[in-house]
Amino acid sequence: MSLSKDQLRSLLTQVVCAQQDPLDCDRCYEHVAEFAEAELTGKPLCEALQAVQTHLQSCPCCRDEYQALMEGLREVLQNECNDSGSGIVDA
């Protein structure tokens, strides 16, 4: 199974853009709920949440879970806001 152009591009990008990641997947998971709320509200990130951001940029597995979490949260929040008469605004 030889590598396609897209796969080589992905590999080279991962290598060149590699960052030192202070977290593993479980440590990221411990803080990802806080990180999600920071993203939803645009809140500044403390050092611990910046580490989560770095991990999400480096780990596609955690990133996929995070994207799914955000989709689910938006659905739930939208529903709550509809019930309460509030709404989600575009930045």
Add this chain to the structure above:
Amino acid sequence: MGATAAFSLTPGLSTIASRRLDTHTVMAANVSEVDWVSRLRGPEPERSQALAELQDLLVRGLSKSMANRYGGNAFAEDIAQDALIKILAALDQFENRSRFTTWAMTIATRLAISELRRKHYQDVSLDRFTNADGHQVDFAAREDVLAQASAEKAEVLTTLQDMIEAKLTTKQQLAVRALLEGWPVEVIAKRMDSNRNAVYKLIHDARQQLKVGFEEAGFPAHDVLAAIS
């Protein structure tokens, strides 16, 4: 401090990040956060009511988030039920660092994706990435890619392959190769009889080793990226 969570990892995530909640929205949502933990630990019928509300919330969220992942959302109610059990068992670990429902949705989401991944990848093996003797991981570029490459670009690709062979262990090679094929880290870990943290570290260290290797070989980052532009 100072950075915000609005960052662009993928087109999907940047779309999500571009939509924020206003203060009124968050406050309105928080009003409905009335002490879930007390209700879930409380007497009947409040406890059953809280369980039903939480299950409904999880099903709604999972139905949306799992719809386009690994082929379907038909199982949202089953997973929500499993997630409820896990959430109740972990109530002592909830530390109020986020809304309760965000914390609960985090648990449910990871459970749901893990189950979808388990089913999706149940019949695949890491053997597909190795040669017949099972020891050499295939990182060769496809012939059409090589045919289009200039001499400089071909040199970068050759250097990459040489470094992979010289610097990475077989386990690192397998993990990196499977990741390139789109396999989730947790699936790779299971096939290696390892765990997710350990496999992520294999991949993380492999990237760092290759990055340093390119620098030592005199290839600046832009030359490396240009090799496959």
